[in-house]
Amino acid sequence: MSIIEGKVWGTTIPLIQRPQIELHSIFINAGGYCSKHCHQSKINAFYVEEGELEIHRWKDNYDLIDVTILYPEDVAIVPPGEYHMFKARQSTKALEIYWSELSLNDITRDVIGGIDTEYDLFPETVADLFGIGKTMDLGDLSDSIKESK
Numbered sequence: 001m002s003i004i005e006g007k008v009w010g011t012t013i014p015l016i017q018r019p020q021i022e023l024h025s026i027f028i029n030a031g032g033y034c035s036k037h038c039h040q041s042k043i044n045a046f047y048v049e050e051g052e053l054e055i056h057r058w059k060d061n062y063d064l065i066d067v068t069i070l071y072p073e074d075v076a077i078v079p080p081g082e083y084h085m086f087k088a089r090q091s092t093k094a095l096e097i098y099w100s101e102l103s104l105n106d107i108t109r110d111v112i113g114g115i116d117t118e119y120d121l122f123p124e125t126v127a128d129l130f131g132i133g134k135t136m137d138l139g140d141l142s143d144s145i146k147e148s149k
Helices: 126-130 138-148
Strands: 005-007 010-017 021-028 043-050 053-059 064-070 075-078 084-088 092-099
Touching (some): 053 075, 064 075
Antiparallel strands (some): 010 021, 021 092, 043 092
8 A cells, every 4th residue: 555645746655764764756747846945864865767857956155056957867866954946847757765874983982992801891701601612412412301201
């Protein structure tokens, strides 16, 4: 079952909606356009399957409006915080993708790792916990089965 949402410019069908990523199939009527908007933390990408789509992007630093025309198999990516809108030059089918990126440098260290020669902080090794490296005598196993009967 698909959830189809009508828009003034056409329709959108959400295919995936998760906090980290969204994927929508959009159908834009010829001449249809969306609102001028921006996303606080989402990156917004457009992939055109059929038709022609104009992506308008407002550049804060230069008082410019960049216009990119997408044809089938073209992609445009709009970063978070940048005002943008789209307009279909003809009836257009596209994928609209949203995602957020985690910072690669998101770790703050309070204590730096190393080797502690004064204390045994982790007395059991993985081998001790799971019996790795120990051999088992099958005779012992058959004796324990006899005892359980």
